[in-house]
Amino acid sequence: MIDFFMLIFRILIFPGFAFLLLLTLFCDWMERKIEARLQNRVGPMVAGPGGILQPLADFIKLLTKEDITPRAAKKTIFKFAPLVAFTIMVFALCFIPIDGASVLSANGFSGDLIIILAFATVANFLLFLAGWASCNPYGTIGSARVLTQFLGYDIPLFLIALTPAFIAGSLQIANIAAFQSTHLLPFILLAPWAFVLFIITMQAELEKDPFDVPHSESELVGGLETEFTGAKLAFLHLTRDVQVIFGSALVVELFLGGPYGPVFFGASWFWFTLWFVLKLLVVVAITEYITVVFARLRIDQVLSGNWRILLPAAILSLMLTVVLVTWVYPLVV
Amino acid sequence: MTDTKTWARVKSPWVLHFNSGACNGCDIEIVALLTPKYDVERFGVKLEPSPRHADVLLVTGCVTQQCAERLKAIYEQMPQPKFVVAIGACACSGGVFEGNYNVVGGVDKVIPVTAYIPGCPPRPEAILDGVVKLLNALNPPKPKKQPKQAKAPEVAKPEAAVAQAAQGIVEEEKQVAK
Numbered sequence: 136m137i138d139f140f141m142l143i144f145r146i147l148i149f150p151g152f153a154f155l156l157l158l159t160l161f162c163d164w165m166e167r168k169i170e171a172r173l174q175n176r177v178g179p180m181v182a183g184p185g186g187i188l189q190p191l192a193d194f195i196k197l198l199t200k201e202d203i204t205p206r207a208a209k210k211t212i213f214k215f216a217p218l219v220a221f222t223i224m225v226f227a228l229c230f231i232p233i234d235g236a237s238v239l240s241a242n243g244f245s246g247d248l249i250i251i252l253a254f255a256t257v258a259n260f261l262l263f264l265a266g267w268a269s270c271n272p273y274g275t276i277g278s279a280r281v282l283t284q285f286l287g288y289d290i291p292l293f294l295i296a297l298t299p300a301f302i303a304g305s306l307q308i309a310n311i312a313a314f315q316s317t318h319l320l321p322f323i324l325l326a327p328w329a330f331v332l333f334i335i336t337m338q339a340e341l342e343k344d345p346f347d348v349p350h351s352e353s354e355l356v357g358g359l360e361t362e363f364t365g366a367k368l369a370f371l372h373l374t375r376d377v378q379v380i381f382g383s384a385l386v387v388e389l390f391l392g393g394p395y396g397p398v399f400f401g402a403s404w405f406w407f408t409l410w411f412v413l414k415l416l417v418v419v420a421i422t423e424y425i426t427v428v429f430a431r432l433r434i435d436q437v438l439s440g441n442w443r444i445l446l447p448a449a450i451l452s453l454m455l456t457v458v459l460v461t462w463v464y465p466l467v468v
Numbered sequence: 469m470t471d472t473k474t475w476a477r478v479k480s481p482w483v484l485h486f487n488s489g490a491c492n493g494c495d496i497e498i499v500a501l502l503t504p505k506y507d508v509e510r511f512g513v514k515l516e517p518s519p520r521h522a523d524v525l526l527v528t529g530c531v532t533q534q535c536a537e538r539l540k541a542i543y544e545q546m547p548q549p550k551f552v553v554a555i556g557a558c559a560c561s562g563g564v565f566e567g568n569y570n571v572v573g574g575v576d577k578v579i580p581v582t583a584y585i586p587g588c589p590p591r592p593e594a595i596l597d598g599v600v601k602l603l604n605a606l607n608p609p610k611p612k613k614q615p616k617q618a619k620a621p622e623v624a625k626p627e628a629a630v631a632q633a634a635q636g637i638v639e640e641e642k643q644v645a646k
């Protein structure tokens with residue numbers, strides 16, 4: 136019985152839904168603040184101390200606005216795709232160890248790395264469906280771009296995510312993170328090239344700035360979000376933010392040693408959560424910095440960059456890792 | 469509950485900018501609002517590309533005959549609750565283009581306007597002040613509900629329009645109608 140309540144608590148409150156939601160909103164605020172500071176502005180300021188409640192205000196406002204469904208839209212998909220995409224992203228986050236264990240089980244299972252990457256793909260596909268169902272020209276162009284982009288970038292993403300898995304000899308996220316903490320060597324030191332490639336691919340997967348062609352305001356109005364209003368728009372925004380958290384959490388687990396770090400006193404889960412959140416914020420700051428500094432590429436540049444540069448680089452990275460793991464690292468570690 | 473709702477609405481007004489035939493003077497002033505010097509994101513104001521996302525429609529220009537239809541269409545695409553701010557002497561009353569053969573003259577002849585910001589062009593400070601006043605008007609007076617575009621489109625207040633036309637050139641003068 137206690138176990139059951141514990142599970143419910145873990146799913147709904149910590150480190151499950153409520154915690155993830157708060158983290159998402161906080162990261163959204165941080166992104167906006169970083170972006171503003173880098174552009175010599177101050178960013179959100181009046182909603183709460185330092186504007187920290189700004190994402191919450193946006194979210195509530197969108198929830199309370201009128202919800203319009205255009206006559207031409209495919210009603211069912213249009214209504215449910217944003218919500219389902221959000222649910223899938225949060226579900227995928229439940230497999231990531233946050234306080235030393237993931238939300239659903241202590242250690243996950245063999246192959247959960249593949250599962251959560253697949254979840255991310257499905258969520259992206261739902262976003263595509265949402266835009267497609269809105270039957271707006273800008274929406275459809277935006278979603279077609281989402282599709283072309285994420286089909287291309289998913290392959291290097293999977294290949295690069297395999298690098299840490301190879302070094303750790305496991306496809307289980309908890310094992311990969313634990314391997315780094317037992318050897319006191321985060322993989323960012325063992326395979327820095329993979330870290331850089333992973334960040335770049337992540338940026339493309341999250342449709343952040345050098346790669347944000349799917350919703351480039353100057354060409355496509357709002358991309359696939361163009362027709363969405365009210366609660367649906369709120370969930371589309373939230374899905375994007377959760378995707379950012381998800382990508383950064385993946386980087387933390389695969390390259391920065393996961394939630395593990397020194398435990399000074401008291402409960403280990405507190406320290407693990409603290410380390411996890413701190414590392415996550417660092418990754419979010421890095422991606423946001425890239426977003427602000429770079430200008431948008433054209434869609435053809437994005438695609439040729441993917442197939443001509445990133446995919447071969449990912450394959451090379453994987454081969455290099457295999458060679459290193461087989462012949463070199465055994466000499467060192 | 470309603471308090472939270474109002475709080476969220478006041479703290480997060482997303483604006484859409486529509487140029488209905490302005491000389492571009494007012495538009496530049498609006499763009500200036502987004503620059504580091506004025507940075508309206510402080511107040512949670514975001515410039516949105518799609519009318520579906522916007523809460524406040526910032527209209528500049530004198531509304532030409534051709535634009536009137538489009539302006540109306542854009543307005544109708546916005547979700548409730550929505551507000552319209554007429555920026556510049558042209559948008560308030562027609563301004564220097566008043567009486568021209570191809571000009572409707574004034575946003576309020578086409579769609580209901582919540583706030584007028586006169587000036588040719590109004591300074592960014594004046595626009596900011598107008599928007600903030602509009603938002604604060606949402607807040608305190610509990611009993612009487614706010615002018616959520618309750619006004620019928622045709623009922624433009626002639627005295628106010630004339631008064632504004634008169635002081636149209638005087639910058640920094642701002643007023644919130646109702």
Ligand code: SF4
Pocket residue numbers: 489490491492493494495528529530555556557558559563564587588589590
């Ligand atoms: S009010 Fe003045 S600056 Fe603004 S659009 Fe009219 S003429 Fe141009």
